[in-house]
Amino acid sequence: MNVSDLDQRIETVRRFNRFYTKQIGVLQEGLLKSPFPLTEARVLYELAHHEQTTATELGNELGLDAGYLSRIVSSFEKNGLLEKHPSPSDGRQNLLRLTEAGQTEFAKINVRSRHEIGNMLGELAETEQKRLVEAMQTVEAILGAQPERRAPYLLRPHQPGDMGWVVHRHGVLYAEEYGWDETFEALVAEIVAKFIQHFDSKSERCWMAEANGAVVGSVFLVKQSAEVAKLRLLLVEPSARGLGIGARLVDECIRFARRTGYQKITLWTNSILTAARNIYVKAGYQLVHTEPHHSFGHDLVGETWELDL
Numbered sequence: 581m582n583v584s585d586l587d588q589r590i591e592t593v594r595r596f597n598r599f600y601t602k603q604i605g606v607l608q609e610g611l612l613k614s615p616f617p618l619t620e621a622r623v624l625y626e627l628a629h630h631e632q633t634t635a636t637e638l639g640n641e642l643g644l645d646a647g648y649l650s651r652i653v654s655s656f657e658k659n660g661l662l663e664k665h666p667s668p669s670d671g672r673q674n675l676l677r678l679t680e681a682g683q684t685e686f687a688k689i690n691v692r693s694r695h696e697i698g699n700m701l702g703e704l705a706e707t708e709q710k711r712l713v714e715a716m717q718t719v720e721a722i723l724g725a726q727p728e729r730r731a732p733y734l735l736r737p738h739q740p741g742d743m744g745w746v747v748h749r750h751g752v753l754y755a756e757e758y759g760w761d762e763t764f765e766a767l768v769a770e771i772v773a774k775f776i777q778h779f780d781s782k783s784e785r786c787w788m789a790e791a792n793g794a795v796v797g798s799v800f801l802v803k804q805s806a807e808v809a810k811l812r813l814l815l816v817e818p819s820a821r822g823l824g825i826g827a828r829l830v831d832e833c834i835r836f837a838r839r840t841g842y843q844k845i846t847l848w849t850n851s852i853l854t855a856a857r858n859i860y861v862k863a864g865y866q867l868v869h870t871e872p873h874h875s876f877g878h879d880l881v882g883e884t885w886e887l888d889l
Contacts, residue, residue, distance in 0.1 A: 603700075614689050619644070621689055623652050624678075627662065628686040628734045631828060632677040634667065661685060680737060680785065680836065687736035694793060732823050733796060735832065738786040743772040746798050750815060758852060760876035771812060775800060783809075783840055787832050789816070789825045796820035799829040801836060804846065809837045811847040814856055826859045834863065838889050845889065851881040860885050 616624060626638055639649045653676065656662035661682035664674040678686065701709050751765030775786065780803055789797035797816040804810040811833050816826045837845050847865070849856055869884040 604696075613692065614685070616685075616689070619648075620652055620655075623649070623656075624661070624682065624686050624689065627656075627676060627678045627682065628690075630677075631824075632665075632675045634670075634673045634675060636673060638676070656682065683734075683736050683787075686734075687739065690734075690736075691739075733789050733791040733820065733825055735787050735789055735828065738788055738798075742786070742788050742795065742798070743776060745795050746772050746813060746815070749817070750813065753815070753818070754876070758876075758878070760878065764876040768813065771800070775802060783842075785833070785836050787829055789820070789829065791820055791823075797825045797829060799833060801833040801845070807843040809833075809840070809842040809845045811845055814859075821855070826856065827862065830859050830863050834887065834889070843889055845887045847885050849883050849885065851883055857883075860887075863887065 614621060622642060623638065623644075626641060627633065630637075635646070635649055635653055638644070639646055642649070653662060657664060659681075660679055662676055663679050664676055667673040667675050701712075704712065747765060747769045750768040751762065754760040754764050755762075775784070783803045784801060786798065786800045788795055797820060799814045800812040802810050802812060811830070814826060814829060816829075833845065845865075847860065849860070851857070851870070865885040865887045867883055868886050871882050873880055873882050875882075
C-alpha cells in the first residue's frame, strides 16, 4: 500500500465520521434536544445501566480524563441527578447511582434515541436495514469493540401507557401462574387509577424496569399516612426473573421512603407468592399479620408485612 492509498482511506474514514456525527445529531448543543452535550449524555447512559458504580470504573469504561469526568459527576450531583455513597469495600471510592431525577432525564433521552433511530431505519427497506446493521457490526469487530459492561435492565419513572401495561400483565400473569380470575385485574385497575388521579410527586413513586426497550417489571410506593408508605404491585416478567430486578425495585422504594421521611413501609401480599415474600424477607420486612380470605376465585392467606425505617 502506497502513501496515496493510505491518505485516501484516511479521508474516507474522516468523511464517514463527519457524515455520521451529523446524522445522529452529535453536533447539536444538546444531544437529542436534551440539556446534555454528548459526553454528559453518555455518562448518564452508563450510570443508568449500572445499579451503582465508581468514577474510576466509569472513567476506565469510557476512556475519559479523570478531571473531566469529576466535573461532570459534580455537576450531576449539584443538579440532583446523581448521589454518592462511600464504598464499603474501598474508603477511597464513592459509589455513584442516579436519583429519580437522573432516571427521568435518562428516560427522556432513551425514548428520543429509540424514536430517532427507529425513524431512520424505517426509511430503509428491510434488506437495507440488515446491510446497515451488519456493516456496523463489521466495523465494531474490525476495531476490536469490547462487550459493554452493563446491567441487563434499567429503571425509570412511569410515563403514559405504563398503567395499561401494569393492569394487563398483572391480569395475564396471575391468571397463568395462580389461576386468579378477572376480579384481581379489576383490583389492579382500581389501584393504578387512584395512583394517577391522586399522584403526589413529593411522597409517591412508580418505577418501571426495562430490558432491551421492553417493560419487564414495576412497583409502586404510595402514601398511606404522613409516616407510613405502602409498597404495591411488585411484578417482574418471567423472562426477566433472576436478574435481581425485584430486589432492586424494592430497594428503590426503601431508599425513596427514607429520603422522603417516612417511618415505616407496609405491604399486603399472599402466602403463595413465595418469590416476592423472599425478596421482602431479604430486605428486612417483618410479617406482622395473617388472615385467611376468599378472593380472586381462591381460598388464600393474606399477609401484612412491615419495615421500620
